[in-house]
Amino acid sequence: MPSLRAGWATLLPLLLLPPLATLSGLDLVVPFALWITAAGVLRTGSSLFDRLLLSGLFLAGATTGIGLLLSLWPWGLDPLPVGELGFALLIAAAAVTGRRFSLPWRFPSRDAVLAAGSLGIVLVYLWPLLGSGAAQRLSSYITAEDLARHFGLFDSIRTLGGYAFLHSAQNQPVLQAGMSAYPQGSHFVLAVVDRFLHPGTSTTVTELPHFIELTTLVCAAFTITVCWAACRVAGPRLGAAAALPLVLAVGGYLVASEGTSMLQDGFVSELFGLALFAALLAVAIRPVDRPREQLLLMAVLVVGIGFGYYLWLPAAGAVALASLLVHRPRVAERRQSLVLGCAMAATGILALVPVAANWTVVNSASALNTAGGITPVNRHLLWPLVAAAALVTLLALVRGERTARVTAAVLLVAGGVAGLVMLYQLHSLGHSSYYFEKMLHQLVVAALVSLGSVGVLLPAGDRATRSLRAQTGLVSLAASVLVVVTLGYNAQSDHAASTSAGSKLQNYLRGSTWEVPVARLVLAKAQVVGFGEQSAPTLVMAESLQANYQGNYYATLWLNVLDRTSGRAAQLSSWAFVPVQRVQGIPHTLAGQLETLSGPLQVLSDNHTVRQTVLTFQRNHPDSAITVEQP
Structure with a gap:
């Protein structure tokens, strides 16, 4: 093991950053400082882009494993102790390896x-x-x-x-x-x-x-x-x-x-x-x-x-x-071999913890x-x-x-x-x-x-004459144009390749209109509920969201997630799939579904038949905690 050197001591002032950031309300600077510090301690990556990207991925992967400790210690995810732990581990790594903070400033x-x-x-x-x-x-x-x-x-x-x-x-x-x-x-x-x-x-x-x-x-x-x-x-x-x-x-x-x-x-x-x-x-x-x-x-x-x-x-x-x-x-x-074997065993055991949790x-x-x-x-x-x-x-x-x-x-x-x-x-x-x-x-x-792997087919740098580099540039330009044109004309889904439907990117950028009213309803009706508080799950059956018949399903799903009632609302999403314009059969079906509930329920509906069905159920079951409101 390398002997401890004085270079790591220059990182010790970083331990003051988390408390200072907390006192000044600037906790957001801590993760960026951790990222840069990790990049300066690691020696992987010969260029600045390589080092920053690898150190970011390293921190993300390491955080998942360290999360077991953070889940059990008394401070949870509080930024101050988490930041202190992060800097302490990086400083310890620098001390053990005898490294000073150093970044490669190459930018090829x-x-x-x-x-x-x-x-x-x-x-x-x-x-x-x-x-x-x-x-x-x-x-x-x-x-x-x-x-x-x-x-x-x-x-x-x-x-x-x-x-x-x-x-x-x-x-x-x-x-x-x-x-x-x-x-x-x-x-x-x-x-x-x-x-x-x-x-x-x-x-x-x-x-x-x-x-x-x-x-x-x-x-x-x-x-x-x-x-x-x-x-x-x-x-x-x-x-x-x-x-x-x-x-x-x-x-x-x-x-x-x-x-x-x-x-x-x-x-x-x-x-x-x-x-x-x-x-x-x-x-x-x-x-x-x-x-x-x-x-x-x-x-x-x-x-x-x-x-x-x-x-x-x-x-x-x-x-x-x-x-x-x-x-x-x-x-x-x-x-x-022994070190390698121990490292592989430790990695396997830690990586399999989530598998064991979901066994x-x-x-x-x-x-x-x-x-x-x-x-x-x-x-x-x-x-x-x-x-x-x-x-x-x-x-x-x-x-x-x-x-x-x-x-x-x-x-x-x-x-x-x-x-x-x-x-x-x-x-x-x-x-x-x-x-x-x-x-x-x-x-x-x-x-x-x-x-x-196409890179190994390229000429080595010392064999690349000016003429060859010029040819490579022209080929690169032609290949770039070909790539853009090919993806542009072939990015549609398989089922839409011969239709006017856009690519997945086009659909993402332009969106669609029917989702906005659903999102507005979800945010307007979401309750401010403390974690673990008992609030009523919500069922949405609104005609106004039927531009797409799944609107009520998504509204029901998201509202129960935001209200922290998803664990008690498993069956409600399937109920919301019913197109409420088709009122035939709703009274009998909905009343039967309400009979299966053992707890409270909030129904959001602007459909007369749905509302009357819920009100009738309330009269027949005065002890039930089922309510109906306008969405």
Whole structure:
């Protein structure tokens, strides 16, 4: 172990920052300071962009594991002790390794392309939120039913100060059944960040806009990470000219299609897990220069994947193992087999904690057949992408590139896992379903990162004459135009490829009109309820929301999440699916449903038949706590 050196002592004043920030009401500077400090302590990444991105991902992954401690200690997610702990751990790491704070100020031309692309990605995703009110922001995500449940989990973690699976009894009336054990690393990280950005007390109505903003930024960070990962796999031969079409292809694919689709579906935990998965692929294929940091980085990313979205754990573990086998002379220097074995065991145990918390679901293969709302992956874009990734990987293998061996393993693992899930679903269901589409998301990321193998086909820098560089620039320009045109004309969903329907990005940017009244009703009727307080669940059956027949469903879902009554409102969402204009049968059906309730209920309806049915039920059951109001 390196001897302690004096360099780390220059970081000690950072311990004063959290209390000073709290006293001055500027807690928001602490996470940024932690990010910069981590970048200065790590030595991974030869350029400023590399270092900042890797340190951010490192902190995200590490926070999910440290969250176990934060969930059990008495201070919860209070910004002051959390900030102190973060700086203390970084200072301890600097002391043990004998490092001074140091940042690489290199900013190569390739990184300029990445930085410009990152800015564009952030602006595109935030565009619908800029200058919009709370109702308009919610309307962009009102149909993302998964996001409603994710917000409930985020609210629980933020309020109780720890993982929901460690507070399952308190969450029972608040969260839908099973959500307490759902993988929640992303929710935890976002709750920690939100406590720094908005440290005061809050309600669900004030938390929701923050959560929407953070979710949108998670999607942007995921897209940026995949672009960076592809460029890292390309290696040192990738200059700005070659980076431009690569970033356009990778970022454009995700923005125009699957990344935006996952965002609109509300898959924040999946996006978080895929971002860490993409980073793992990048460092597994092309390891960092320092073997110990390589092991640490892979371990932290695997742990983050386990806590964030453990569906990716089998592929992540297989890729990490393939990397260790291929790059063993670099990673396991001086035959440190015992250290390597202990590190792998500790990583596996920690990464499997969320799996153990949800074991009643995970231990059954039938869970892979669970149904759910999901936008299918664009097959007409996926298969050419996979073919292109396989082709450049094969060419790299022919050239004898060591990194191509891991890249080939990445494609085989991602494709193999997706194929196995499809075969299981075809055998048990007769068709593919929800989780097969999820596995295709993983395959998309693996293929996009693997596209970086094109870098090994580029001429080395010392062989690139002025004439060759000019030719490369022209080819790059032509390839960039081709990428933009191809994605622009083919980004529609499979079912809409021959119609006038827009791409997923177009639909995200322009939105639709019927969601806005639903969002307004939700925000207007949401109750300010303390965590654990007993309030009445809400059922919405309003004719005014029937521009789309699912309007009442989404209003019911979101209201019960904001009112913290989801745990007692499981059956109400299905009731809200009834189109209330079809009044035939409503009195008998609704009265029968009300008979099944054992607690209070608030009905919001402007339909005469619905209102009379509830009033009649009240007269026949004077002891019931069921009320009806205008929406």
